[in-house]
Structures are given as structure tokens and as C-alpha cells.
Amino acid sequence: MSDVFTAAAEQEQEPAVTAFKVRVLLVDDQLIIVEAVRRMLSDHPDIEFHHVTDPQQAFDTALLLQPTVILQDLVLPEVDGFDLIRRYRAHDILRHIPVIVLSSHEDPKLKAHSFAMGANDYMVKLPDRLEVLARVRYHSAAHINRLQRDEAFRFLRESQQRLADANIALQKLAALDSLTGIANRRRFDEVLQIEWQRAQRERQPLALLLCDVDFFKCYNDSFGHPAGDLCLKKTAAVLTAHLKRAADLAARYGGEEFAIILPDTDAAGALTVAQACIAHLQGLGMANPGAQPLGVVTMSVGVATMVPTPEHGPAELIAQADRALYAAKRSGRNCALDAASLTPA
Numbered sequence: 001m002s003d004v005f006t007a008a009a010e011q012e013q014e015p016a017v018t019a020f021k022v023r024v025l026l027v028d029d030q031l032i033i034v035e036a037v038r039r040m041l042s043d044h045p046d047i048e049f050h051h052v053t054d055p056q057q058a059f060d061t062a063l064l065l066q067p068t069v070i071l072q073d074l075v076l077p078e079v080d081g082f083d084l085i086r087r088y089r090a091h092d093i094l095r096h097i098p099v100i101v102l103s104s105h106e107d108p109k110l111k112a113h114s115f116a117m118g119a120n121d122y123m124v125k126l127p128d129r130l131e132v133l134a135r136v137r138y139h140s141a142a143h144i145n146r147l148q149r150d151e152a153f154r155f156l157r158e159s160q161q162r163l164a165d166a167n168i169a170l171q172k173l174a175a176l177d178s179l180t181g182i183a184n185r186r187r188f189d190e191v192l193q194i195e196w197q198r199a200q201r202e203r204q205p206l207a208l209l210l211c212d213v214d215f216f217k218c219y220n221d222s223f224g225h226p227a228g229d230l231c232l233k234k235t236a237a238v239l240t241a242h243l244k245r246a247a248d249l250a251a252r253y254g255g256e257e258f259a260i261i262l263p264d265t266d267a268a269g270a271l272t273v274a275q276a277c278i279a280h281l282q283g284l285g286m287a288n289p290g291a292q293p294l295g296v297v298t299m300s301v302g303v304a305t306m307v308p309t310p311e312h313g314p315a316e317l318i319a320q321a322d323r324a325l326y327a328a329k330r331s332g333r334n335c336a337l338d339a340a341s342l343t344p345a
Contacts, residue, residue, distance in 0.1 A: 032068035092331035098139035207270035218290025274336035
């Protein structure tokens, strides 16, 4: 299976959502409070308990643990509990972690200020065990739901990006000839239409080269189809070697026929490219006993150049290049002829 189809298949495999554990961080300098809260939570193996008695370590510990809820004392040595809450809320990682204030006072002003600083809840210590458990689980569940939602959105964005990348890769594959690796006929038709319209708007010349490998049937009969495939690949490589601009396009037109689209190129420039391709292919010296008198693989090229107008379409450019190609074949092959040089029928 190709990498593209493997990547596409992976879109069907939804990643499992992480099972986040309830993780409590208590920030309180009184060991009696720490021990009391620890006992309240000790019978619940799904709850992970951590504590800090040195408030200077509270912020760094919260960053390290990323708890699902912080139990925060307000009165601490050398540190203001409100300042800690402000620091939590100012940091991207800690901003959404629920903070439950533990206070020694049932004071409406303290409560209001706590909520204004970013606290999510307020309890007077020491609260009842059932109340602590209920609030820890409630706020942790809300935070875990947020984490899982964010994770699901991240997975979705990544999945969408992988799918977009796979679609781009599939589009590229759909535009390429599977044998030679250059543009296929479908891509040729699309680009020719686009370049025709652009050249018409800008009133610039558009050149087309139709190329045909001479005596290709003889080559296949002499060496077999695998060798014939290799011959076509080498021919495609020769053509692409003479493309100098990003807008130039070489395509497999069909069988042993190839095409080159050259935007903003006049007849003289197009004929120069055609002759260079012919000389290059002949110079490879691929033996073809049926191609006399040279006995090597060669090709014939028909060149057509037009400044597109609304009265004509790309089909006219193709027809002119095709007439020039057949004229080159009749002239002895291994040459390029410009449609403009032909005597009208």
C-alpha cells in the first residue's frame, strides 16, 4: 500500500482520549491542615494528593504537576495567596486549573476578592470531608472535561491536517503519469486551458510542442516492453531537463507521444527548445535497429505558437502542433517543424 493511502487509512483510526486522573495540589503552610486534607482523600485511590508547605515552591510545583484542582490558602508566610492566584491565571498552562480558596474567615469581601482574582470556589477551613470530596471532584471533572475537549479538538485539527496533506498528495498523484512521473493527459488539458486564458488576458504568445518517439513500435519489438517503458522514462527526463521556468510543463500526451507547454514563448524560442530536446535524446545513443539510418532512438516534434484570442481555443493550438508533428514525420523524422512554416493545405 502506498504512503498516501496508508495515511488516508489512518484517518479512520480515532486516537483514544486520555484518561486524566484527579490530581489535587494543596498549598498551605500548616502541616495540620495538610494532614487533615490528606486523610479526607486517602480512601479514594483515584485521587492523587500532593501538597506544598513552602509557598515559594507553589507556582513551580503547579507547573510540574498540572493538577486538576488547587486548594489554595490565602494567608502564607512571605507570599500573598492572591498573588499566587494571579500568577496561576497569567500562565498559559495554569490559567484554567480550578482554584479553591481555603480561608479561615467567612468574609464576603474576601470571597468577592477571591473570585475577582480568578478563584473558582471558596471554603472555610476546615470544611466537612464530604464537602471537600464533592468540590474536588466537581471542579476536577470540569477541568478534565476541558482537557479532554481540547485534546479532542487537537486530534481533530491534526486529523484534518493529515487528511488535507493526503488529499494534496492524491491530487498530485492524479495529475502524474504513473510510468514516467511527469504530468499526465488530464493535467496537460487543465494547464493548457489555464495558460490559454492567461495568455489571452495578457496578450502573450503561448507555445506548444507535440513530440513523438520515432519508430517506437520497432524498439518495443526489438527489446520488449520493459525496455520500452525505460525508453519512455528517459524521453520524459530529456524533456523535463529543458524546462527552465516554473510555468513550463512537460506531459505524457499518450503512448509514445509527449507534449510541452511553454507560456510567454515565441515561435523562435519554442523551436530552440524542440531542437535541444531532439539533440539530447539522440545523444543518449539508445540503440534502435529499426530506426534507420541512425539506428538510435530519436523523436519528431511539431511546434505551434499562438497569441490566444476569443475567436479560437486551445484545440486550435493542438491541431496546429499536430499538423506540424506529422509534417516532421513525413520529412524524415528526428526533426522539429514549426506550424507557421507549413504551406496551407
